[in-house]
Amino acid sequence: MxxxxxxxxxxxxxxxxxxxxxxxxxxxxxxxxxxxxxxxxxxxxxxxxxxxxxxxxxxxxxxxxxxxxxxxxxxxxxxxxxxxxxxxxxxxxxxxxxxxxxxxRHNLDNGTIQSTPSILQNSEITSSSHMVDAYRQDGDGTIFSHSHGQACHMQYSSRQDLDNVTLQATPSIFHEKNETNTSSPGMFDDILYESDLNPLIHLLKENTAMGGIETGVGSQPQVVDNSGDNTTSKIDFSLSEGQEFRNADAFDMALREHAIRSSFEYRPMRTDQGRIDKTCIKDRCPWYIHASKVPGGSSFRIKALESNHAHEIAKLTTHRQASQKWVANFVRGQVRKHLYSTPDDIVAAIDHVYGIEVNYYMSRRGKDLALKEVHIGTSLYDLAAYCDEIERTNPSSFVTLDFPSYALLGIFIAYHATRHGFEKACRPIISLYSRNIGGDYPHVWLYATGLDGGYNSFLVAYAVVESSNQETWSWFCRQLARILLDSPEITIITVKQEKSSEAVGSIFQKAHHRYCRKLLCEDFYRKFKDKDLLLNFRKAIDAESEAYFRLHMDEISRISPEAQKWIKEISPTPNFWAVSCFDGQQDCIDYHLSAEEFDIWRDDGNAMNSSVISMMRLFHTNMREIFLRNQVQESSDEDRQLTPYALGRLDNVETQLKLSFINAKHHCQRQFYTESIYDNDNGHIVDLTERTCTCRIWQLHKFPCCHAVAAIRVHESNVLDYCEHYTVANCREAYSEFIHPISNVHHMKDTPRTSGAKKRTYSKRNFTP
Ligand SMILES: [Zn+2]
Ligand SMILES: [Zn+2]
Missing domain, CATH: 3.10.20.90 (Phosphatidylinositol 3-kinase Catalytic Subunit; Chain A, domain 1)
Incomplete structure (x- = not known):
């Protein structure tokens, strides 16, 4: 043709x-x-x-x-x-x-790209269409899956004619880069990336040499850094004395994982209440571990470990420690991948990852066990299905279902629509804060919000985690970093007292980071209960110039040296709170309390005694409504107008201009000098091209200061042309994409997705049905 x-x-x-x-x-x-x-x-x-x-x-x-x-x-x-x-x-x-x-294919352990001659030589490629992404190992033996790239397909099919389900799953769970320099060492160090096509086994073994399958280094566990708090479980395949686990189960899982990865089996020596002793199964092998309960808690600590074996470490094809529960753990770590997969698929996946065989029965029970597991009032199955559903209905959304902290669940959601809106129409300022979820749950919502052109809070992403701590915040920031990137443009505002501050510091190293001034002021007032002091503190924070900052700080130290000391202790440098030494973008208000809107949603949910999943649905519905409300089909003349917020702000600027009798004089090109008859401080240089004023307000706030407005008048231009961020049109732009409705997950349980599916067959294996 x-x-x-x-x-x-x-x-x-x-x-x-x-x-x-x-x-x-x-x-x-x-x-x-x-x-x-x-x-x-x-x-x-x-x-x-x-x-x-x-x-x-x-x-x-x-x-x-x-x-x-x-x-x-x-x-x-x-x-x-x-x-x-x-x-x-x-x-x-x-x-x-x-x-x-x-x-x-990335090896994220060291950031290098490995050569993979196998891929071009491997003749099995065409026959083995099984594609597994990558696995990350958590300390309790949880394996996490990662797909890389945005449209990663995963296809499974069963040997049996149960469903012949073919999946198209988990677009881009992780785009991890430089994970290793985050603040939780060890936690993500073990990320392994695997190509879609490569048979996993060789590489995984290479990469997990720390687990020591072939090299035998398993007998010499890596030194785990136990300095600092040892309540945090170290995520590592290896074990060492002093390591602590949340409870006996967690220890049990970590031990199994270690043994399976290191190709040796163990047997119990004695198990008393509060004490676990295991020894290597081989005769006269000295390998031995002893862990016991930490007094006054439920956690277990390794008290003694003899890590050497007195025999050859040979590869095992089955493993007595690969129990049902262990399989469940495997599934749990990649719950979204295994949501629709069959026991056969799981058997094969385990074979691929570990090179050991578990039987069909164990695999089925393990899967059931995992998916029935209840987290935050909802089964893992429903949570995973919910996440899938969001991704299906709202393509390009970032949804992560993960275990950010040792066995603690986290769900992160950033809709395509909110990402788009933030990027296109919000200033690069993000606030991070947490809220208790309420009801009977100890969980917290983590929010990342921006502001639209009308100064309404704009929810960019949120997460539900089991508690607000360093690990969960680090995890949240890592998810967020995939959306925001670590740009030198962005300002991130955190609550000083929250763990988010440390996480932001380590993950967004280029971003401007500062503390919420409102909450700082509240703290300050609570401590000193002095309005005069508070006023000075506020002015010191907001002072755009160094001189004013000094002025108010001196005043504070005159009134109360104690208050001065308190302020000095906020942070090593004032960058974290004083505008005068902060180059990032600013807003006049701190909007941590704009979370009130979300509090109402949460309280509505709690009033209905909702499970967390229904609360997330409620959030979804509410956000969808906000987007729909702000979407106007036709553009109108009004679009070029300023939002009510901006009009009010412009009014204030004009009043200020009138009161201080500021005059602008043309200097050169589009630069102007300003001066005031009454006030020496109003002598500034305005640059209409760069949109800057030496008072710094214009560049920090992206809203013209009074000097700029005076200059714009002299230049005979329209102020509106300099406020493009605050127009009605831009405000609408934030809501221009749709948040699509999601169907009820419970309906989709029995309707595996087959659209566009290609049936695959596995290489034949001997299963024990
Ligand atoms: Zn041994
Ligand atoms: Zn100015």
């Missing part, structure tokens, strides 16, 4: 897709052009891509669907069918060239 038999293919590698000027662009890396035959198969295509970049590491390729921008998920290519599907989408004459994005 005149179709060219070869097609041009652009291929990019080494860069990344980043938001820029309101669009997503591919930045960095190189782009090469090649021609491929339309009938090329996947493996050959992958070879060509690796060839052209002289690489052996590329294992993932994706393409941009014709006509779509880069902020849409890329389409993964993992099979021959995918390749031919892609060719069909780009039928000739081609309007746009095929643009492939190649990604290497």
């Amino acid at each position: 005149g179709e060219e038999s070869t097609v041009p293919v652009l291929c990019s590698f080494g860069g990344e897709i980043v938001p820029k000027c309101g669009k997503f662009v591919y930045e960095g890396g190189t782009t090469r052009l090649m021609r491929v035959h339309r009938s090329i198969n996947f493996l050959n295509l992958l070879c060509r891509v690796n060839e052209i970049f002289k690489s052996t590491a590329i294992s993932t390729i994706k393409y941009r669907y014709p006509g779509l921008e880069l902020d849409f998920p890329l389409v993964s290519v993992t099979t021959d069918e995918d390749v031919s599907g892609m060719m069909q989408e780009f039928s000739s004459p081609m309007a746009t060239p095929i643009h492939l994005f190649a990604e290497p």
